[in-house]
Amino acid sequence: MENLEAKILQADSLEALEKVRIELFGKKGVLAAQFAKMKDIPGPEKKAFAEGLNKQKAALQALFDKRYEELKAEEIERLLKAEAIDVSLYGTLAQKGALHPVMETMDKIIDYFTALNFSVETSGMVEDDFHNFEALNLPKYHPARDMQDTFYFKDGGLLRTHTSPVQIRTMFKEKPPIRMIAPGAVFRRDYDVTHTPMFHQVEGLVVDEKGKVSFANLKAILTDFLQYMFGDVDVRFRPSFFPFTEPSAEVDISCIFCGGEGCRVCSHTGWIEILGCGIVDPNVFKAVDYEDVSGYAFGLGVERIAMLMHKIPDLRSLFEGDIRLLEQFR
Ligand SMILES: [Zn+2]
Numbered sequence: 001m002e003n004l005e006a007k008i009l010q011a012d013s014l015e016a017l018e019k020v021r022i023e024l025f026g027k028k029g030v031l032a033a034q035f036a037k038m039k040d041i042p043g044p045e046k047k048a049f050a051e052g053l054n055k056q057k058a059a060l061q062a063l064f065d066k067r068y069e070e071l072k073a074e075e076i077e078r079l080l081k082a083e084a085i086d087v088s089l090y091g092t093l094a095q096k097g098a099l100h101p102v103m104e105t106m107d108k109i110i111d112y113f114t115a116l117n118f119s120v121e122t123s124g125m126v127e128d129d130f131h132n133f134e135a136l137n138l139p140k141y142h143p144a145r146d147m148q149d150t151f152y153f154k155d156g157g158l159l160r161t162h163t164s165p166v167q168i169r170t171m172f173k174e175k176p177p178i179r180m181i182a183p184g185a186v187f188r189r190d191y192d193v194t195h196t197p198m199f200h201q202v203e204g205l206v207v208d209e210k211g212k213v214s215f216a217n218l219k220a221i222l223t224d225f226l227q228y229m230f231g232d233v234d235v236r237f238r239p240s241f242f243p244f245t246e247p248s249a250e251v252d253i254s255c256i257f258c259g260g261e262g263c264r265v266c267s268h269t270g271w272i273e274i275l276g277c278g279i280v281d282p283n284v285f286k287a288v289d290y291e292d293v294s295g296y297a298f299g300l301g302v303e304r305i306a307m308l309m310h311k312i313p314d315l316r317s318l319f320e321g322d323i324r325l326l327e328q329f330r
Pocket of ligand 1: 259
């Protein structure tokens with residue numbers, strides 16, 4: 001029987017111990033075989049034999065139970081170690097993204113006008129001569145159509161130089177009244193501190209029955225818009241010229257850097273030029289077969305506004321893809 005005790009003590013895992021249990025206590029086990037011998041033992045000795053056997057069985061069972069508890073505890077210990085989570089370890093931080101300052105500025109502009117019930121219109125970036133120039137009162141001889149300014153394709157198509165063609169396409173598609181903005185990328189052959197070959201514009205157009213839309217409306221909405229973008233600034237309108245508006249004006253805000261005192265950014269004038277606008281030229285309405293209407297239009301460069309709002313000195317840095325610039329806008 002010592003051999004049996006050794007077997008129990010030597011079992012080094014719960015699986016091994018289970019095998020020992022079947023070998024000892026099972027139906028065909030060692031103990032069962034011992035008990036089976038009882039029937040051959042003569043009456044008087046039977047009792048003593050049975051008592052001895054039961055004692056042995058109880059001793060083995062106790063030894064087995066003790067070993068089982070030991071192995072079970074070891075197993076739990078092993079699992080705890082294997083499945084432990086070290087909460088003091090550093091995780092991988094998820095990097096928070098940011099909107100590009102140009103898109104963020106564009107969104108802010110769009111928010112303002114959609115709140116005033118303007119629709120947002122878009123069309124393709126590849127345009128034809130008619131929609132980009134001709135319909136906008138920019139006839140063939142106009143200097144703005146210079147090869148120096150425009151990217152032309154061999155077939156006469158071109159990359160739109162402003163988002164104004166969207167206005168033409170919308171007017172062909174819909175009848176007045178129209179109240180729209182056209183945000184999007186535009187292309188010109190320019191590259192220096194304040195110019196890139198691609199930049200973004202938001203243009204606006206309001207058309208209604210003759211007499212319903214005036215320069216006063218235009219002035220009021222743009223003044224409110226610029227104060228929404230830049231806070232408490234003065235706004236002034238200067239006479240200017242654009243082919244598609246008559247009269248035309250350029251709009252300045254009081255310098256947000258010096259408050260109008262004069263500094264390097266505003267060339268010591270106290271004013272910063274911010275957008276162009278005007279009353280839609282009758283030739284534009286003629287091109288889209290609109291009659292007895294009046295309207296106003298305005299257009300602004302999104303990058304220029306983003307640069308002013310964030311004090312970015314070089315326009316080109318917005319398009320160099322340097323992550324260090326974007327990280328500042330998280
Ligand atoms: Zn200034």
